[in-house]
Amino acid sequence: MFTEDDVPGPALTKPAMIARTLGREIRSGVIPPGGRLASEKRLCQRFSASRNTVRRGLAILAQEGLIATHPGLGSFVTFEGTLIAAAQGWSRALARGSGEVVTEQLRLDRGPDDFAARFLDLGDATFLRLDRLRILAASGLVISYERSRTLWHPALERVPEEGLVDGSLNATLARAGLVAASGEEWAEVIPALGADDARVMRRRPGEPMLRLRRVTRTAEGRVIEYVESVLDPARFALHLKF
DSSP: OOOTTOOSBTTBOHHHHHHHHHHHHHHHTSSOTTOBOOOHHHHHHHHTOOHHHHHHHHHHHHHTTSEEEETTTEEEEOGGGOOBOOGGGOEEOOOTTOOOEEEEEEEEEEEOOHHHHHHHTOSSOOEEEEEEEEEETTTOOEEEEEEEEEEOOGGGTTHHHHOOBTTBHHHHHHHTTOOOOEEEEEEEEESSOOHHHHHHHTOOTTOOEEEEEEEEEOTTSOEEEEEEEEEOTTTEEOOOOO
16 A cells, blocks of 8 residues: 555656556546546545645646546546647547547528627627537537637628638638637536526436537737537647647
């Protein structure tokens, strides 16, 4: 049985030992991609370690890109230890073996959004409104629900009719000359998925989820876009670069 200060091998600390053991289990598939690790309490018991030591071990795994830890939800195995880069700061961590991810567009039109207008302190505002789901093709599992609200610009006039450029909102905005120079992002846990979002995502009400809110601006500080995403915590992780 290890104690807090035991060193199982040359230069191997207790947190490193915990990280090495769990890392082997992740890489070998004992803990499958997208799977949840045991709770901190159970890991403390397993490794005869303090909670702080276990957390340091989990931090090593997170730095290696093997797991993502979400307060209140637990730690989840990410895609092959790699966070897949996405625009504007956040990254998708799709589980290995999940297969193709398809996008289902629910809305692309012009209109108001009271919540986005209040959040941005814009008063009465008109937006390009885009709602879409990300779905695992093999299982039909919805892993994210994104609501994007781009402050209306004359260059977007034909987008509702013609659609997105190559299916990409970023490419569409770039063609319109709307390029983000800065932004802010907020992440939080949704302890229980509400009935409306559960219906759209084809999930059970009450499931825990992640919510990301993002605002991007031009170099002059004008708002370009407000995005709210509801994400399956087993499939996504946050990765910010400063």
